[in-house]
Amino acid sequence: MAAGVAAWLPFARAAAIGWMPVANLPMPIAPTEKNKRQDELIILNVSGRRFQTWRNTLDRYPDTLLGSSEKEFFYNEETKEYFFDRDPDVFRSVLNFYRTGKLHYPRYECISSYDEELAFFGIVPEIIGDCCYEEYKDRKRENAERLMDDQEDNKDAKLPNMTFRETMWRAFENPHTSTMALVFYYVTGFFIAVSVITNVVETVPCGSVPNQKEVPCGERYTVAFFCMDTACVMIFTVEYLMRLFAAPSRYRFMRSVMSIIDVVAILPYYIGLVMTDNEDVSGAFVTLRVFRVFRIFKFSRHSQGLRILGYTLKSCASELGFLLFSLTMAIIIFATVMFYAEKGSSSSKFTSIPASFWYTIVTMTTLGYGDMVPKTIAGKIFGSICSLSGVLVIALPVPVIVSNFSRIYHQNQRADKRRAQKKARLARIRISKTGSSSAFLHSKRNGLFNEALELTSSTEEEQRLSKSTSLLESQHHHLLHCLEKTTVSESADHRSVMSSTLRNHEFVDEQYYQQSYLEGGLQNYPSRSPSLSSQDGMTGTCCTRRSKKHHTPLPNASAPAHMQPLTHTHTHQQGLQELSTIHIQPLSTSRSSLNMRVDDPAPLNCQSSQITTAIISIPTPPVTTPEGDAHLPAGPAHQNVVKVSAL
Amino acid sequence: MSCRKRCKREIFKFAQYLFRLVTGTLSTDSVEDELELSTVRHRPEGLEQLEARTRFSRKELQILYRGFKNECPSGVVNEDTFKDIYAQFFPQGDASTYAHFLFNAFDTDHNGSVSFVDFVMGLSILLRGTVQEKLNWAFNLYDINKDGYITKEEMLDIMKAIYDMMGKCTYPVLKEETPRQHVEVFFQKMDKNKDGVVTIDEFIDCCQNDENIMRSMHLFENVL
Numbered sequence: 001m002a003a004g005v006a007a008w009l010p011f012a013r014a015a016a017i018g019w020m021p022v023a024n025l026p027m028p029i030a031p032t033e034k035n036k037r038q039d040e041l042i043i044l045n046v047s048g049r050r051f052q053t054w055r056n057t058l059d060r061y062p063d064t065l066l067g068s069s070e071k072e073f074f075y076n077e078e079t080k081e082y083f084f085d086r087d088p089d090v091f092r093s094v095l096n097f098y099r100t101g102k103l104h105y106p107r108y109e110c111i112s113s114y115d116e117e118l119a120f121f122g123i124v125p126e127i128i129g130d131c132c133y134e135e136y137k138d139r140k141r142e143n144a145e146r147l148m149d150d151q152e153d154n155k156d157a158k159l160p161n162m163t164f165r166e167t168m169w170r171a172f173e174n175p176h177t178s179t180m181a182l183v184f185y186y187v188t189g190f191f192i193a194v195s196v197i198t199n200v201v202e203t204v205p206c207g208s209v210p211n212q213k214e215v216p217c218g219e220r221y222t223v224a225f226f227c228m229d230t231a232c233v234m235i236f237t238v239e240y241l242m243r244l245f246a247a248p249s250r251y252r253f254m255r256s257v258m259s260i261i262d263v264v265a266i267l268p269y270y271i272g273l274v275m276t277d278n279e280d281v282s283g284a285f286v287t288l289r290v291f292r293v294f295r296i297f298k299f300s301r302h303s304q305g306l307r308i309l310g311y312t313l314k315s316c317a318s319e320l321g322f323l324l325f326s327l328t329m330a331i332i333i334f335a336t337v338m339f340y341a342e343k344g345s346s347s348s349k350f351t352s353i354p355a356s357f358w359y360t361i362v363t364m365t366t367l368g369y370g371d372m373v374p375k376t377i378a379g380k381i382f383g384s385i386c387s388l389s390g391v392l393v394i395a396l397p398v399p400v401i402v403s404n405f406s407r408i409y410h411q412n413q414r415a416d417k418r419r420a421q422k423k424a425r426l427a428r429i430r431i432s433k434t435g436s437s438s439a440f441l442h443s444k445r446n447g448l449f450n451e452a453l454e455l456t457s458s459t460e461e462e463q464r465l466s467k468s469t470s471l472l473e474s475q476h477h478h479l480l481h482c483l484e485k486t487t488v489s490e491s492a493d494h495r496s497v498m499s500s501t502l503r504n505h506e507f508v509d510e511q512y513y514q515q516s517y518l519e520g521g522l523q524n525y526p527s528r529s530p531s532l533s534s535q536d537g538m539t540g541t542c543c544t545r546r547s548k549k550h551h552t553p554l555p556n557a558s559a560p561a562h563m564q565p566l567t568h569t570h571t572h573q574q575g576l577q578e579l580s581t582i583h584i585q586p587l588s589t590s591r592s593s594l595n596m597r598v599d600d601p602a603p604l605n606c607q608s609s610q611i612t613t614a615i616i617s618i619p620t621p622p623v624t625t626p627e628g629d630a631h632l633p634a635g636p637a638h639q640n641v642v643k644v645s646a647l
Numbered sequence: 648m649s650c651r652k653r654c655k656r657e658i659f660k661f662a663q664y665l666f667r668l669v670t671g672t673l674s675t676d677s678v679e680d681e682l683e684l685s686t687v688r689h690r691p692e693g694l695e696q697l698e699a700r701t702r703f704s705r706k707e708l709q710i711l712y713r714g715f716k717n718e719c720p721s722g723v724v725n726e727d728t729f730k731d732i733y734a735q736f737f738p739q740g741d742a743s744t745y746a747h748f749l750f751n752a753f754d755t756d757h758n759g760s761v762s763f764v765d766f767v768m769g770l771s772i773l774l775r776g777t778v779q780e781k782l783n784w785a786f787n788l789y790d791i792n793k794d795g796y797i798t799k800e801e802m803l804d805i806m807k808a809i810y811d812m813m814g815k816c817t818y819p820v821l822k823e824e825t826p827r828q829h830v831e832v833f834f835q836k837m838d839k840n841k842d843g844v845v846t847i848d849e850f851i852d853c854c855q856n857d858e859n860i861m862r863s864m865h866l867f868e869n870v871l
Contacts, residue, residue, distance in 0.1 A: 008714070008718065008732050008736075009736070010711075010770070010774075011766070011770060012732075012733065012736050013867050014769075014770055014773035014774050014867055015749055015773065016866075016867065017773050017781055017784070017785060017863075017864065017866075017867060018749065018752070018784075018785055018788045018789075019809060020785065020860055020863040020864060020866075021782070021785050021789075021850070021854050021860055022805070022806065022809065022829070022833060023859070023860075023863065024829075024832065024859075025859070026859045026862065026863065027859075027862070027863040027866055029866075030866050030867060030869070032869060039710060099717075100717075
């Protein structure tokens with residue numbers, strides 16, 4: 001129900017008393033409002049800006065975030081207000097929607113940010129008021145076009161496993177992807193030009209043989225021109241057949257405009273071959289030669305400007321149609337008038353109305369050939385009116401077409417610019433990605449290093465090492481490590497823990513990946529081979545149990561006595577302890593731990609197949625002791641090394 | 648205006664138009680011709696007076712006014728707005744006729760618009776009035792020409808208006824004579840002296856003897 005309607009409901013209900021005396025049956029019982037509370041002000045704190053409104057105002061739209069109980073999630077007990085960490089400017093429009101029942105779209109606002117805010121607050125954009133709806137839709141369409149342009153650029157991406165056919169198609173569509181494609185592109189372009197020039201030169205009269213009239217070059221050097229034509233058509237045919245072969249959907253390719261142009265360009269030649277010197281159809285044959293000029297349209301594959309022009313004309317089809325229609329109307333009117341005006345004069349060229357059409361067209365387009373001229377005074381008056389109005393009628397649709405062309409052209413420019421920028425952006429993203437993944441691998445290797453350290457030394461070094469990674473990073477690394485542990489190859493045999501050599505997928509360097517991919521098999525990452533082979537076991541996720549360990553030697557670390565499930569740590573309130581890095585332990589311990597593991601039921605379902613060390617940056621009390629909560633100091637006093645047992 | 652004067656005015660306007668056309672002056676906005684009806688800003692009397700005249704508490708009046716002013720910033724409701732509002736509550740039928748009668752019932756001073764005072768006085772009777780007052784109000788609603796008698800035609804109009812609100816999709820299907828039959832039943836019940844009209848006393852007497860009606864009068868007491 002709209003906002004206003006809710007306000008009038010009490011009135012409508014009261015007015016229902018008017019039906020009572022007329023009614024014959026008893027009325028149903030009215031619903032009572034339980035805990036009817038007085039209307040109160042509520043405070044909505046959006047990123048520091050406080051908005052206040054009546055609670056009833058928000059209750060008008062119960063299927064949105066603010067109108068339902070969903071807003072309780074954002075209630076801040078201490079300040080007794082609802083806090084939203086969103087844009088306060090857009091929130092203004094959102095709140096006004098509740099107040100007035102109309103949603104407005106501010107023009108200065110970015111469309112995607114506006115959409116996001118609406119989605120957050122659970123408001124459907126379709127209820128934007130009529131005053132702002134057009135603007136909203138226009139901006140949205142522009143944005144969608146822009147995104148579509150971006151997506152189209154992705155087809156440049158080379159997939160690793162493309163069949164020959166796919167590669168060929170990609171080469172045809174994007175010539176700059178490989179050298180061969182570029183060569184092919186230029187060769188075809190050259191031959192198109194040659195063919196067009198040949199067609200043109202064929203008709204030029206060249207060099208007259210004495211006592212014979214001038215003949216066009218085509219008839220003089222028939223053989224040469226024929227060879228040239230044949231060569232071009234050969235190339236075009238081969239190109240067409242190759243495209244046909246490479247096309248992902250042959251039927252769709254055959255229906256496309258470019259392929260039709262190709263066919264029309266080469267057909268006349270073949271038809272000419274078939275029906276040579278047959279007198280009856282040679283007239284038709286000559287007409288067919290006209291179609292050879294269509295070869296020039298093949299250039300549109302090579303020129304983006306041509307394509308834009310074609311697209312513009314297509315999109316302005318309605319304007320062009322209007323132009324044509326209005327011109328036709330005007331022509332008929334003026335032709336009729338001129339015919340009757342000139343009917344009186346003798347030897348007038350305006351013999352009929354269709355004959356006057358020619359005059360009208362020539363006059364309206366301000367060509368004025370002068371082959372037909374009015375002689376009577378009335379004719380001259382109407383002729384001048386005709387030429388004046390012609391200018392107007394033609395000038396009207398032209399700005400529309402021009403603005404369309406300009407918009408599409410600029411869009412294309414923008415697309416090119418964005419493509420160039422995108423390359424730079426992708427390069428930057430790639431660098432940062434490799435940075436983070438190499439950080440992960442680096443930390444893993446550090447973990448191994450830490451292993452050795454741990455056996456011998458104190459905690460300071462680990463402290464030093466772990467400080468280099470921030471909390472977020474370490475959590476991220478932990479997550480990646482858990483993912484590694486989770487993914488097991490499919491050939492896993494869960495039963496035979498010891499015998500099968502399972503390995504889970506691990507993150508590796510990009511160069512390593514390419515190397516191994518090219519060599520056709522995933523090899524062991526050298527530095528970690530011992531642990532890889534020891535990873536028998538279940539689909540392990542990350543470490544579940546952890547036991548606190550203080551300087552006990554490694555092999556016994558898997559003592560199950562102090563095992564606690566992972567959840568224990570997470571129930572600590574202020575998130576004081578985090579796992580920083582999980583490290584891999586050498587072979588021996590894991591084997592022994594695996595032995596133990598079989599009898600031990602895991603409280604959680606995740607079991608990891610190896611003992612891992614975790615450096616936990618908890619302040620003082622370790623994970624396992626339950627009395628830790630009350631005594632947790634704020635900062636990390638010292639670091640504990642906690643052994644995470646695999647079992 | 649007499650015919651001659653009108654003719655003269657038209658000719659003058661045409662001459663002016665031709666002159667403008669020939670000399671190419673841009674046409675000015677014809678704002679001065681149509682004097683727009685400035686929106687009436689109606690302000691209700693003070694809160695204390697309204698409190699005294701109606702049976703609403705201060706807070707209730709505040710809530711009512713806020714809702715009213717939000718919907719009609721100019722301070723008055725005209726009949727079209729009334730009809731729109733009512734139509735939103737009864738989307739499946741045509742509520743305009745009944746809204747028209749209702750509007751007339753609320754517009755006690757018959758000036759074509761319902762101000763906040765009228766609105767709140769009407770609501771006061773309906774929600775907080777005695778049964779007598781409510782029945783009085785209902786009689787006023789039915790008596791379209793306010794002559795003190797409800798005739799069969801008036802009742803038929805009201806009945807048709809009410810049935811129109813139901814719309815077409817009802818079960819059982821509404822037939823042409825259903826309102827008429829309903830009116831007959833009503834008149835049989837109300838018209839004691841069978842003179843074809845129902846007076847206010849007959850109406851009130853009859854309603855007070857009818858249990859259903861009495862009970863339904865108290866139905867909307869806790870609306871606000």
